[in-house]
Amino acid sequence: MPNREPEKIARFADMLSALGAEPRLRIVRLLLQAHPEGLVVGEIGAELAIPPSTLSHHLDKLKNEGLVGVRRESTFLRYTANTAALQEIVAFLFAECCTRNKAIRPEAITCAC
Secondary structure: OOOOHHHHHHHHHHHHHHHOOHHHHHHHHHHHHOOOOOEEHHHHHHHHOOOHHHHHHHHHHHHHOOOEEEEEEOOEEEEEEOHHHHHHHHHHHOOOOOOOOOOOOHHHHHOOO
């Protein structure tokens, strides 16, 4: 069986890159706050004061990396956070916290909020 670790790391790098832009990180946090219903594009733009064309660019990037989902509701697009993908990123980043080196205490992660 081939080693998929390099592919997995490349995928997470792309996801983290998408989250590395301040507006996109704000969008994901807002969508997490609105979970599981999500928000329509106009609500996201109004809440974060992001112009429609710029918002569309950021939402496309997040969607392409699998960090948000979108569904059409009549003439509106409703976006939701892909919590499974976000959980994968956290698990990837902190995979070593409970193993050999205990670099981060698990309770420090769960109590961060």
